[in-house]
Amino acid sequence: MRLEAKRGVPGAALYQRIRNDLETKIMSGAWPPGHRVPFEHELMETYSCSRMTVNKVLSTLADAGLVVRRRRAGSFVSRPRVQSAILQIPDLKAEIEKRGERYGYRLLDLQKRNATAQDRIRLGIGGRATVLALRCRHEAEEQPFAIEDRLISVQAVPDVLKQDFSITPPNTWLVGHVPWTEAEHRITACNADNDVAAELGIEPGAACLVIERQTWRNGEPITAVRLIHPGRLYDLIARFTPTA
Amino acid sequence: MRLEAKRGVPGAALYQRIRNDLETKIMSGAWPPGHRVPFEHELMETYSCSRMTVNKVLSTLADAGLVVRRRRAGSFVSRPRVQSAILQIPDLKAEIEKRGERYGYRLLDLQKRNATAQDRIRLGIGGRATVLALRCRHEAEEQPFAIEDRLISVQAVPDVLKQDFSITPPNTWLVGHVPWTEAEHRITACNADNDVAAELGIEPGAACLVIERQTWRNGEPITAVRLIHPGRLYDLIARFTPTA
DNA sequence: TGCGTTTATTTGTCTATACATATTATAGCC
DNA sequence: GGCTATAATATGTATAGACAAATAAACGCA
Missing domain, CATH: 3.40.1410.10 (Chorismate lyase-like)
Structure with a gap:
């Protein structure tokens, strides 16, 4: 099997870079709640990496409650901001x-x-x-x-x-x-x-x-x-x- | 490439099964804080699956704060229980x-x-x-x-x-x-x-x-x-x- | 028009492999 | 003994390929 040159990227892990990118977009409000995150195959192209890598990013973002994933539909920035179960700020x-x-x-x-x-x-x-x-x-x-x-x-x-x-x-x-x-x-x-x-x-x-x-x-x-x-x-x- | 018969397990995803198993062991106290979780290659054998699968389990358990992973040493049940950032229970x-x-x-x-x-x-x-x-x-x-x-x-x-x-x-x-x-x-x-x-x-x-x-x-x-x-x-x- | 069926697409899970990196243990040396 | 270089090992990251499951969208039919 041929190994691509991209393998040993110098700086931080590619996974981390992608995750930071997406997290910034969400946290800054650039991608508001409900916004559809690019599909896995789109992110693959954007970052020229394998699907497993972007899949891991999106899965962990879903675990963290930042996005919701739906088969055949895509991944969406979730509406209820983080603040899930802590000392809530009451209205x-x-x-x-x-x-x-x-x-x-x-x-x-x-x-x-x-x-x-x-x-x-x-x-x-x-x-x-x-x-x-x-x-x-x-x-x-x-x-x-x-x-x-x-x-x-x-x-x-x-x-x-x-x-x-x-x-x-x-x-x-x-x-x-x-x-x-x-x-x-x-x-x-x-x-x-x-x-x-x-x-x-x-x-x-x-x-x-x-x-x-x-x-x-x-x-x-x-x-x-x-x-x-x-x-x-x-x-x-x-x-x-x-x-x- | 040969595909193993084990592939299409009937019930829940294998990943979930392993995760539940380990989480139960930790939460029940059977594996107390500090206890060394089996190595990835040991879990591979136990569940007869690939390393990527058990790696994902352990990585997400680490994200959730249930275990701490150290290269060359192994994975250990973490001492400070979940309670990371909420209203902590102080000593x-x-x-x-x-x-x-x-x-x-x-x-x-x-x-x-x-x-x-x-x-x-x-x-x-x-x-x-x-x-x-x-x-x-x-x-x-x-x-x-x-x-x-x-x-x-x-x-x-x-x-x-x-x-x-x-x-x-x-x-x-x-x-x-x-x-x-x-x-x-x-x-x-x-x-x-x-x-x-x-x-x-x-x-x-x-x-x-x-x-x-x-x-x-x-x-x-x-x-x-x-x-x-x-x-x-x-x-x-x-x-x-x-x-x- | 309205409803069930098929199809296409996306995510979910899993494998086998490869190489990187950190760190512990060991062997060797002074 | 104490120090350093070396090897061994476990995790970390990444890839390409497969197949499963869910479901939105297109299609066909009454």
Whole structure:
């Protein structure tokens, strides 16, 4: 059997190169959810390699949940972004309504401003930047449920300026429209001070669950949020089942 | 080229069969962490198939984090169980010591008993069962850090009876020795009552972070625990980065 | 038009072979 | 003993060729 010259490629493994290429296309949004990935025989030509090699790439991408493969139809970028089974980022509005309760929302404050030193620390960005800062309250059955205190990087999410957050909670809009790749949650408990107690309609000193979350897309900060829930009213649930 | 008769195996794909076999051996504990998985050429013989097939099995098991592969040495069942990037189950002792602080531990209560109705609810088991119930305190730099209130199913973890929990915290032992497949966390905040305040050395009414966790192995309940942390002293951090 | 049948295409799995690469074990040397 | 060069071995990557299974699309018929 004749061995091709292409065999001993110098740099990284060909398999890795192809995988990185495709993953970049998917993660960057160049190939949006639902987009059909080239067929195996097309990728064979593109990278001049054997079918087994591109098959392995696509199979592992499918394992990782980035694509869905269908015989005779092709491979497609999958719709539900990664975030399968971890500490999910909930859409509070949807959560409340799912429980059959009346959801209420009130925008308390909103400003677009040049990032202050503190803003830059919270978002973890270096130079100057424009941010949208907002504070709002979520209610379930008329009962205050959470105070949301959020910063959004305008550079990372330009569309945010076109949104009317007096009606749609930023939480809900972001969950539905802005994809992310990394998230970090910091969870702790504190006693409500007078201000928070007033806004949440609880006793000063009552225990509150504080969730601070930051999200990035490919390393670029998107948003940072602090959610304060009355301890009595909120349970955070994180369930993990591996190879679901 | 001669085609072997073995080709068209009737049931599931051979690859799946082998993968299930190995996964069962690992998950059941028959192959404990550190155990050397048979070499590719041994598995070839066992299942009378080609090396590419067993190679694919082992490679995907490695991707899934179940085994670690080392050239010339072989493949080994990996120590840190699945739980790669989710809300991890921390070994409190190790966490404290990693921060360079002095760790202290005190067993407050331990009993082996037939499961009460309440025990069965907490663990989520039906019939009669024996459980180990224990309560202990973790300290960092002499300062109480957490109250751990735990139930362990003796049936699921028989070895638990041989352990001396007056020295080793159950948390630490379980994290290191008992593999799990599913976990659920329920996180909330509460005000310390007098008992808890006394045990944690904080003011009654101070906010506490309460973490309730339950774990299963292939659907069988292993343990249920409630951890109460002084809100002031504890941050739970969950970071998620997909294809690390 | 509507429905069942055939066909073509794509992915899924498997084999046999080849060579690359990392690393452990061994043999040899000072 | 301790160091280094060498050989042995297990995994890593890649190829070409086969056949299986699923199914979308084309076809044919009533």
